[in-house]
Amino acid sequence: SSRWLVLAIAMVRFYMEKGTHKGLYKSIQKTLKFFQTFALLEIVHCLIGIVPTSVIVAGVQVSSRIFMVWLITHSIKPIQNEESVVLFLVVWTVTEITRYSFYTFSLLDHLPYFIKWARYNFFIILYPVGVVGELLTIYAALPYVKKTGMFSIRLPNKYNVSFDYYYFLLITMASYIPLFPQLYFHMLRQRRKVLHGEVIVEKDD
Amino acid sequence: MKHYEVEILDAKTREKLCFLDKVEPHATIAEIKNLFTKTHPQWYPARQSLRLDPKGKSLKDEDVLQKLPVGTTATFYFRDLGAQISWVTVFLTEYAGPLFIYLLFYFRVPFIYGHKYDFTSSRHTVVHLACICHSFHYVKRLLETLFVHRFSHGTMPLRNIFKNCTYYWGFAAWMAYYINHPLYTPPTYGAQQVKLALAIFVICQLGNFSIHMALRDLRPAGSKTRKIPYPTKNPFTWLFLLVSCPNYTYEVGSWIGFAIMTQCVPVALFSLVGFTQMTIWAKGKHRSYLKEFRDYPPLRMPIIPFLL
Numbered sequence: 115s116s117r118w119l120v121l122a123i124a125m126v127r128f129y130m131e132k133g134t135h136k137g138l139y140k141s142i143q144k145t146l147k148f149f150q151t152f153a154l155l156e157i158v159h160c161l162i163g164i165v166p167t168s169v170i171v172a173g174v175q176v177s178s179r180i181f182m183v184w185l186i187t188h189s190i191k192p193i194q195n196e197e198s199v200v201l202f203l204v205v206w207t208v209t210e211i212t213r214y215s216f217y218t219f220s221l222l223d224h225l226p227y228f229i230k231w232a233r234y235n236f237f238i239i240l241y242p243v244g245v246v247g248e249l250l251t252i253y254a255a256l257p258y259v260k261k262t263g264m265f266s267i268r269l270p271n272k273y274n275v276s277f278d279y280y281y282f283l284l285i286t287m288a289s290y291i292p293l294f295p296q297l298y299f300h301m302l303r304q305r306r307k308v309l310h311g312e313v314i315v316e317k318d319d
Numbered sequence: 320m321k322h323y324e325v326e327i328l329d330a331k332t333r334e335k336l337c338f339l340d341k342v343e344p345h346a347t348i349a350e351i352k353n354l355f356t357k358t359h360p361q362w363y364p365a366r367q368s369l370r371l372d373p374k375g376k377s378l379k380d381e382d383v384l385q386k387l388p389v390g391t392t393a394t395f396y397f398r399d400l401g402a403q404i405s406w407v408t409v410f411l412t413e414y415a416g417p418l419f420i421y422l423l424f425y426f427r428v429p430f431i432y433g434h435k436y437d438f439t440s441s442r443h444t445v446v447h448l449a450c451i452c453h454s455f456h457y458v459k460r461l462l463e464t465l466f467v468h469r470f471s472h473g474t475m476p477l478r479n480i481f482k483n484c485t486y487y488w489g490f491a492a493w494m495a496y497y498i499n500h501p502l503y504t505p506p507t508y509g510a511q512q513v514k515l516a517l518a519i520f521v522i523c524q525l526g527n528f529s530i531h532m533a534l535r536d537l538r539p540a541g542s543k544t545r546k547i548p549y550p551t552k553n554p555f556t557w558l559f560l561l562v563s564c565p566n567y568t569y570e571v572g573s574w575i576g577f578a579i580m581t582q583c584v585p586v587a588l589f590s591l592v593g594f595t596q597m598t599i600w601a602k603g604k605h606r607s608y609l610k611e612f613r614d615y616p617p618l619r620m621p622i623i624p625f626l627l
Binding site for chain 2: 270272273274275276
């Protein structure tokens with residue numbers, strides 16, 4: 115979680131210096147890209163089992179992060195100063211600091227209750243807010259994508275295939291509808307199991 | 320003759336669901352399932368899983384009561400497998416779809432391509448050839464389902480039909496869209512490429528059919544016996560010397576041929592996904608063969624000779 119703290123500090127410092135969020139993305143982008151790509155390691159952690167999250171959940175999470183960082187914000191310059199970008203960056207930063215503190219302290223077998231509480235309660239607000247940030251960003255990018263036809267392959271071509279990035283983005287936005295509730299309710303169920311279970315034990319004591 | 324008593328408990332709740340007395344010692348699990356259905360008609364035999372241990376493996380329909388490690392009062396645990404659908408139904412539905420869907424694109428039915436192309440015909444020979452090959456392939460599959468295959472399981476879970484049909488129908492539409500598109504580009508190396516690809520396709524279709532026939536002849540009608548398959552007089556079956564599942568090998572070959580013939584990326588992707596799935600199945604089958612038969616030929620690989 116230290117890398118996210120680095121990111122958070124950089125973001126706060128920048129904001130205090132410049133008094134505006136414009137140009138924020140530009141200054142933190144290298145750090146962001148480096149760390150977010152590093153997040154691929156998350157999947158390995160799940161696979162070898164040092165982290166209890168399922169590989170599929172982690173996979174969806176990491177893919178959407180990599181998608182947002184590389185395929186949207188990095189590639190579509192006009193939207194880099196949108197407020198929605200700041201929105202999801204802030205959400206990701208807070209989420210990751212909480213999550214990594216939780217994992218680190220758990221591994222060390224010394225977990226302050228506050229960290230556990232934060233990990234299983236912050237998401238209730240953070241998740242929907244983050245989704246709003248991501249969706250607004252993609253939505254803002256749509257006109258530019260349509261105009262430039264970027265990342266698209268058109269017919270005719272000798273491999274007889276086509277790909278329209280604009281429609282791909284529309285489908286991606288639509289896929290949030292089935293995927294987000296599943297992840298959200300998964301976390302709610304985990305929360306009930308962990309926090310609710312904890313309460314029962316204390317009562318017996 | 321000593322009779323058995325059989326009690327059937329729910330595997331999750333341990334609730335007593337059924338008690339059968341005076342069961343014959345040589346009764347099979349299939350017969351016991353039929354008796355259970357009488358008291359619980361919503362659980363027809365195909366959706367019953369009976370086991371000796373709540374978390375253990377399902378007992379087979381052919382298992383005989385007195386041969387099982389049970390006392391004179393046998394306890395079985397029941398799990399509901401969910402709504403079932405017959406393999407034949409699933410196969411017929413998932414294969415009829417692509418056959419029909421591809422033709423919609425081939426005949427350029429309205430609302431697929433621009434209106435000026437409605438019901439027009441492609442000027443490329445390879446497009447007509449591709450339609451014949453694709454249609455032949457699925458007609459062959461439908462006929463094999465009706466007349467050739469002998470299924471060891473009668474049914475599969477109902478949700479599989481939705482999953483399978485999405486896969487087959489989806490890919491068929493995606494491939495057909497590009498092959499029959501007015502802006503389709505014929506293969507780079509022209510007639511040479513098409514002829515070679517067609518040869519590969521035809522050989523692999525014949526091969527695949529030969530293997531299906533050979534497998535059918537291994538198993539008498541109505542039985543569920545399993546034997547090691549061996550090469551027959553038909554040269555296409557000689558691939559059994561090198562692989563456990565030559566039907567899958569030939570199937571992959573057919574689709575590679577079709578991909579080369581049409582030079583179309585979606586076809587290549589379909590072949591790749593199919594290859595991945597068939598490799599998983601072949602490895603599973605290969606492992607079962609090795610477990611069941613001590614004298615299984617050591618030279619054989621699951622799907623690709625010497626490699627995989």
